[in-house]
Amino acid sequence: MLARMKTIRSLWFLPLLLVSAAPARAEYGLNFPPPATPIARDIYDLHMLTMGISTILLIGVFGVVFFAIWKFRKSRGYQPDQNFHKTWFGTWSWIIVPAMVLGVDLTIAGSAQKVLQEMWIVPKQEGMLDVKVTGHQWYWEYEYMDSGIRIESRALPEDQADDGLYLRDVDNRLVLPTHRPVRFLHTSADVNHAMWVPALGFKKDAIPGYITETWATIDTEGVYRGQCAELCGTWHAKMPIVVEAVSESEFETWLAEAKAAEVAAEAEAAADIEWSMPDLMEKGKGLYNTKCASCHQINGEGLQPAFPPLKGSAIATGPTGPHIDIVLHGKPGSAMPPWKGQLNDLEIAAIVTYERNAWGNDTGDLVQPRDVKAAR
Amino acid sequence: MSTTADTLHSEHEHHPYGWRRWLYSTNHKDIGTLYLLFALTMFFLGGLSAMAIRAELLFPGLQFLDPDLYNNILTNHALIMIFGAVMPAGAGIANWMIPLMIGAPDMALPRLNNLSFWILPAAAMMLILSFIVPFFPGGGTQINTGWTLYPPLSVQVGMSMDFLIFAIHLLGISSVLASINIIVTILNMRAPGMTLFKMPVFCWAWFVTAFLLILVVPIIAGGVTMLLFDRHFGTSFFNAAGGGDPVLFQHLFWFFGHPEVYILILPAIGALAQVIPAFSRKPLFGYHSTVGAMLVIATLGMVVWAHHQYTIGMSFAAVNYFMIGTILISIPVGLILFNFIATMWRGAMTFETPMLFATAMVLLFSFGGLTGVMLAVIPADIQYHDSMFVVAHFHYVLIPGAIYGLFAAVFYWLPKWTGHMYDERLAKIFFWVNMISFNLTFFVQHFLGLAGMPRRIIDYNVIFAEFNFISSVAGLIYGLSHLLFLYIVIKCIRGGKKADNKAWEGATGLEWELPSPPPFHSWETAPRVK
Amino acid sequence: MSQPSDTPGSHYFVPEPSPWPFISMFAVFALLFGATLMINDVAIGGIVVGLGALLIGYVFYGWFRDVVTENLSGAYNHQVDRSFRQGMYWFIASEVFFFASFFGALYYIRNIAVPWLGGAGYLGSSEILYSQFAADWPTAGPGALGGEYTVMGAWGIPALNTLILLTSGATITWAHWGLKLNDQKTLIRGLVATIALGVLFVGFQAYEYRHAYVDLNLTLASGVYGSTFYILTGFHGMHVTIGAIMLMAILVRARKGHFSPHNHFAFEAVAWYWHFVDVVWLGLFVFVYWL
């Protein structure tokens, strides 16, 4: 509420704000959030420059027109100058004006060259951190290519998100080191997405089957938020990106932990033990609610016509075989992706078990990791 | 300039009555009227969808739409406004005015003229079907791609996408046929003495527009055809697995899409070139440079399309070229606006409604254009792209640009069309309400974009709440103001002060030498222009 | 020859109200509405398309009948004739750009998309995604969609077809001479020859398609190569067919002696159209078959 009052008041001097390069006002949400990389800073300045030029030109145009409106009106008995277009000015303005505009244009284009070059030409130097960013409908997958660590990053539902951060908050953040150039390799598993983190000064489309590159060297630690910028279907609004920039050392420790956790999970999945119904249901609920619920909904009722219900559905209550199969390999020509790449046997077993016994689908079936392994 | 006497006889000469007159018409004025009525209906439809959008964005959280429905409405809003409202409105005015202005009895190919109109309702039906079909059993999923129809998303969509693709084909055919007709009319139907460079700038504007249409519309037709094949016949133009590329569609779309925006603005500019001199009571400043500038806009406009795709991973050389090319377009556009201002300069201006809209267009279109130049600067566009800043930009060029130009033209020529003066007082009220609420609606969207709000999202974080609230409330007022416009037009058609041949003191041109409304066959005998 | 528009007694002809455009609305709607249902295999689709097609045929028949009667009644002065000609130019121009979009697609695929997939230069390192994909043309893409196929050679049927079309271009010009010299026989002969060649061309094309599907396993689904190949040759074949049909209509009118050395716009329009498909084919032969 207070925030709203603030903004409303600030509306009075919006035009001023447009000109004045006042980063202090950033928290009003009137301008770019404070940049966190050198390039983003250059972009900010460039943006301020072009906005300044535009504002000046606009003031010029308004000024001239308003003066004309005030001065050259019939009601003030002004006699039209029928030969104005025949004066020397009339004969030559067609070249004078373009020359002037050209000047401004070249100023603008020229001042963009340096930063454009910097941001566009991705350096191919040693010691860069390669992060492969894959857009999915509707979550992000980050892969640290050197260490092979994969994390999936999903928007947190309203009740779990920190207050005021709904749609800007995720379960797993993308952790990055500061003062080390990071190369992002963007691609997509289904449709176009675009990774956009304003503070890091880049946005790049994720195009299925192709890879596009961007890079950034973060120089201030902190948490930076962005959203998916390319319309990617139903939950395009729910693909936030949260980057956590930490010091080089913290980053290394984080990597180590992540690695360990992954190994542990692998082992657990590989271990050939009988899982009990409650354990699988427990695991399955958690996994289902993060990975599947965005389409099939928490209550398993789906969203027709795009997303079929699982509650009482043929797949989830019929034989287990096809059920495991569709989760593993997806349904071509629909939004249902193949999960065999994303999930290990245990996780899939848990999800299938959960789906077959939740919301009154009480089939009683209990799917073990080995069943999934067999179906792979 | 010419002799009206011998054209009068055609007034009391038989002409078709009843429904046949309209459905089977071969008369450029009747067809023009049909176009204009169609455009107005579509404008209200597209506007209603816009109101739905704004209502949904009034507060954070899902108000009353689900995401797919939101995107479906969004897609329809854009397509209906651009293809259903602005383009047909321009074509309608062209039909009405070009023959009158160049002293022709009618359009060159009157039957074809009627065909290019009647294809539109069919297209509109397909368009509306593409919107509602998903709500029928087996109708498939809704169109959630936005008007840009990018694959692979548009390949996922159900059968309603096919309705849309065919609708685009029809719209394309319609505008190509209309353009052929306009070009031929201008080249072949001018009265003796009416050389190309004596022709009113409005005719020039449409001449250039028609060329643009003939050049770029077939490209999008081809593009959506390939999309259709990818969807149904197993081709892989836009599918990497088969060696295709989703980006190819973007190139095809924007090769059409960017010229399209000049197709939308040029007729409006042409109308201003008639209105401003009339109410400044002095000839247009820089006739030739205005015409030249329009030609430059058309040419440059054809080769800068990829400024909509800076983020797709083009090479440095490529993006740099597209950036510079795009920025250079400010030169011809700037020159035209300069000429308009210089026409006002040292004139004797009065501010009837057409002039009010014209002035507003000069000012606010400059604004929209300048944000356009900001967008053209790649490093900055990397931040603006697909944010609400873009939405603000293009509504500033589309509404005070295209729409205000059309409003100016409509108010300027309404007396000629209906034979009555419209209610000036109401019209002025309409202008002020409309103009102020428009700015409130879209100015704040710049800030939303800069602060990082993406476009095409149904739900947004609370930091974007304030400005969306303002935008929505103002948007509702803005929308409602158009009901006043409707009332004014109907009132004017019904009656009002009789308009004489030359409705405006400062108006010049052949159309003002005919009675208002003009005889059924405009210039039975061509006037002689000296 | 062009006589000024305002010579007394030669008003520019403005036709009476005509039902055809209005009927066309229903025709095109039925056609495309039906088509949509059809490709989404909804039962009634085919029927609706059929109705639409019939209606379109009816419109064309009626519309052109009116035009012909008006023409024979001498309603059209030179200015009207000029309108028709210019109209036809610009129509063909728009057709040219329709094909341009497909040629453009071919160019983009071959010179940008495929190399990019191969991980070429700046454009990104897509080779991460495809370990062993060689970026050369023709290709069915990294996924090798559509399975093994053989490339369509240029020097068999395609070369023959080139010859056929070029000859047909000559024969129609020959017919035109005949017409200009008011030599009915040559006119008819020329037209018949042209139509024959046109039909022959379409026949060969059909055979080639069958050969491609059955023996070469080169189908619409054979990656971008198949896609571009069929979309370009297919739309061209369609235009040749239309052209041939128009020629037949012209032949009928020529037999009826509708054309005079000075008034035969319809003939010339179709001739231009024919040359246009001819030129497009040359483009196809070079860029689709040969290079």
Ligand code: HEA
């Ligand atoms: C009527 C329609 C119209 C018009 C006229 C314009 C005009 C321009 N547009 Fe706009 N544009 C759109 C409609 C239009 N646009 C639409 C619909 C979109 C979004 C599509 C979508 O994604 O859905 C879009 C998007 C769009 C983008 C892509 C943004 C993005 O998605 O990232 C860009 C980028 O370059 C751009 C640039 C320009 C430029 C440089 C002009 C120039 O023509 C402007 C020239 C005018 C001026 C410059 C002002 C007057 C001149 C002076 C006062 C002289 C002095 C000026 C200088 C010295 C600079 N536009």
Ligand code: HEA
């Ligand atoms: C000529 C083109 C044109 C016109 C005139 C408009 C007019 C309007 N547009 Fe539109 N718009 C586009 C072209 C246009 N738009 C395009 C191309 C897009 C991009 C789509 C995409 O991203 O794919 C877009 C997207 C777009 C968005 C972005 C949504 C998003 O990205 O999430 C928004 C949001 O505010 C918006 C709002 C409006 C409003 C409020 C109007 C108003 O001007 C409308 C006012 C008119 C009326 C309201 C109708 C008349 C009045 C009545 C019918 C009376 C009854 C009304 C009430 C009940 C109040 N438009």
Ligand code: CUA
């Ligand atoms: Cu992912 Cu939008």
Ligand SMILES: [Cu+2]
């Ligand atoms: Cu553009």
